[in-house]
Amino acid sequence: DTEVTQTPKHLVMGMTNKKSLKCEQHMGHRAMYWYKQKAKKPPELMFVYSYEKLSINESVPSRFSPECPNSSLLNLHLHALQPEDSALYLCASSQGLGQLNIQYFGAGTRLSVL
Amino acid sequence: QKEVEQNSGPLSVPEGAIASLNCTYSDRGSQSFFWYRQYSGKSPELIMSIYSNGDKEDGRFTAQLNKASQYVSLLIRDSQPSDSATYLCAVENQGGKLIFGQGTELSVKP
Numbered sequence: 001d002t003e004v005t006q007t008p009k010h011l012v013m014g015m016t017n018k019k020s021l022k023c024e025q026h027m028g029h030r031a032m033y034w035y036k037q038k039a040k041k042p043p044e045l046m047f048v049y050s051y052e053k054l055s056i057n058e059s060v061p062s063r064f065s066p067e068c069p070n071s072s073l074l075n076l077h078l079h080a081l082q083p084e085d086s087a088l089y090l091c092a093s094s095q096g097l098g099q100l101n102i103q104y105f106g107a108g109t110r111l112s113v114l
Numbered sequence: 115q116k117e118v119e120q121n122s123g124p125l126s127v128p129e130g131a132i133a134s135l136n137c138t139y140s141d142r143g144s145q146s147f148f149w150y151r152q153y154s155g156k157s158p159e160l161i162m163s164i165y166s167n168g169d170k171e172d173g174r175f176t177a178q179l180n181k182a183s184q185y186v187s188l189l190i191r192d193s194q195p196s197d198s199a200t201y202l203c204a205v206e207n208q209g210g211k212l213i214f215g216q217g218t219e220l221s222v223k224p
Contacts, residue, residue, distance in 0.1 A: 041216070042202055042214035042215065042216055042217055043158065043202075043214055045211060045212070048211075056211070088157070090157055090158070097210050098206075098210040100145060100146050100165060100206075101146070101206075102148070102160060102163055103148075103160075103212055104160065105150075105157045105158050105159070105160075106157060107156070107157050108156075108157045110155075
């Protein structure tokens with residue numbers, strides 16, 4: 001089973017709203033990732049957690065706030081987003097960090113910011 | 115020079131033909147190479163991983179890696195309309211990050 005579950009599938013929010021995206025995996029993976037993908041572009045890495053600690057932050061604006069409550073869960077808290085933040089947000093997980101680790105992606109959350 | 119380069123396409127092949135997708139990368143220290151398939155509006159799905167020079171076959175898919183030339187390719191034999199998608203080449207760099215190419219859009223015509 002290589003399932004990564006993301007909720008919600010779709011989200012529409014205003015620029016003053018606060019919302020959260022959720023990601024869950026039960027494969028025992030110790031690394032989890034958030035990516036952002038715009039139309040016709042490849043996924044762009046946002047954050048990496050390894051053993052529940054933030055390992056990489058790709059200079060993402062503070063209106064995006066990640067959280068890893070435990071080894072199976074990853075959240076992305078959203079606040080005061082801009083319309084240009086509308087995108088497909090992908091969560092991925094892998095056994096560990098570094099080379100030879102395969103990343104498995106969830107189905108994504110399609111976010112629209114009005 | 116981009117870290118991972120792919121022909122953007124679109125690449126159009128007739129049903130039953132071989133589709134050939136190519137990718138070059140710049141980080142000589144990379145050890146892990148992946149091909150993901152992404153249907154429109156969906157998330158990337160892993161179809162092949164390759165770590166050693168040579169060929170790796172899985173059903174109708176063959177991945178080829180040449181580290182000396184910094185080149186990785188994907189061949190799809192007996193292409194089907196259901197193979198129509200964007201194919202993303204991904205290379206794990208020495209920092210452990212997965213770097214994606216821009217993707218090649220493949221269209222298989224019945």
